[in-house]
Amino acid sequence: MVKIVNSIAKFIEKYFPSPLSIALVLTIFSLLLAYFFTSSPTDENHFVNTLTHWQSGIWNSDLLVFAYQMMLILVLGHILVLSRPANLFLTKMTSFANSNSSAVVIVSCLTILVAYFNWGLGLIFGAILVRKIGEKAERENFRLNYPLLGASGYVGMLVWHGGLSGSAPLKAAEKGHLASFFSEKEISQMGSDFLPEVSTAQSLFSTPNLIVALALLIIVPLFLRSLSLKSVGKIKLPNLLQKQDSTDQGHLHTLDQKPYLAKIIGLLLLVAFWVAYGEEVLQLQLTPNSLNFFMLSLCFLLHHNLASFSDALAEAIQGASGILIQFPLYFGIMGVMKESGLVTEMASFFIQNSSEESLPIFTFISAGLVNIFVPSGGGQWAIQGPIVIEAALGKGVEIPKIIMAFAYGDQVTNMLQPFWALPLLAITKLKAKEIFPYTFALFLLASLVFIAALIFIY
Secondary structure (H helix, E strand, C coil), X not given: CHHHHHHHHHHHHHHCCCHHHHHHHHHHHHHHHHHHHCCCCCHHHHHHHHHHXXXXXXXXXXXXXXXXXXXHHHHHHHHHHCCHHHHHHHHHHHHHCCCHHHHHHHHHHHHHHHHHHCHHXXXXXXXXXXXXXXXXXXXXXXXXXXXXXXXXXXXXXXXHHHXXXXXXXXXXXXXXXXXXXCCHHHHHHHHHHCCCCCCCCCCCCCHHHHHHHHHHHHHHHXXXXXXXXXXXXXXXXXXXXXXXXXXXXXXXXXXHHCCHHHHHHHHHHHHXXXXXXXXXXXXXXXXXXXXXXXXXXXHXXXXXXXXXXXXXXXXXXXXXXXXXXXXXXXXXXXXXXXXXXXXXXXXXXXXXXXXXXXXXXXXXXXXXXXXXXXXXXXXXXXXXXXXXXXXXXXXXXXXXXXXHHHHHHHHHHHHCCHHHHHHHHHHHCCCHHHHHHHHHHXXXXXXXXXXXXXXXXX
16 A cells, blocks of 8 residues: 555656646636536526626625635634643643654544544644644654655544534534425425434434544554555754744833733633633534634633734734635635536436435535535535435435435545645645645545445444
């Protein structure tokens, strides 16, 4: 397996484009697909309509809010780890990573566990853990396959949709969500076959999904350890804390130097967070807003003063540049795919050619394919969910099973789509083509696990 991955790595090193190039190529490809394979009410304006769908997707206000939430998750998480208390905590956590093999096992296990709790937290946690171990390897002079370690810090996106923040299972558990896919007449015709909602006990906390999660927690680290047996040379990284406290204190206002203002604001934010989101936290439900609110309060509390906070912000904001540009590009693709009916046609093709037994597998495949064009679990469910649920009802497949088949398909191709790796790449200073050979191998491995689960244990 190591030889195969190394061969893939050499090929990718030569031919793999940047994430921005991939986003632009997918944009052009989706425009061409929509133009040639979908119809328009006024054929003579089909090209104009396609471009209209694209631009409306780029400037979709709800999606732009989501983009800002994601940027804040990245930036605030980075600011948080640049504080001295967080740095000491991470240093303690990485003390057991003394070799290439131990490093990838520790990072992959911890990242999977954190991402299972919340995908945004897992995304930033894995990236920062990779960076800290990379710095440790440099200081202590032990050999490390840094790109493989980077892939280990990205595995949270391989498990997130089957975890506590999974978009489709959580939406399906909301009252009236599934019913919103159909008219009242259609619901009355379905009768007792229709479930008004699917509780998380039937999806996320079902025995099959817990078995899948446990299997990945065991198999993925062992697989990465097997790849780690061949180490790569030394690495050179700037220390994460190099810019902290770099501001000339003599030119700062007293309010920036003293800790009082930062601590007062941090405490107020923490109290407001608990008032607004305390009930959700007790139910283990985190949203992007609640996560960002909590991290913002910790950022002010854990940094010594506003000067330290500002220095950390100046460094952290650099990592958000890729997301700032690429998010609207993918929103444009989403607009084209949704408004042209392209997603519906792609999903319908798999569903029409499936049986009761094969529908979960085809749902898994179609969700994975669409995720490459629309790398947003919630956005993809909004488009593809009604088609998937209608097909499951028509072919007699259990709704919880089809929801989890969708979730598995959506998350597995994150290993092929570098979009969500942008935060990790920014923090670790790795390139997409360096981690892709390993994430591609993880895609193949996890696909086998998910398909086997859908066939044998659901």
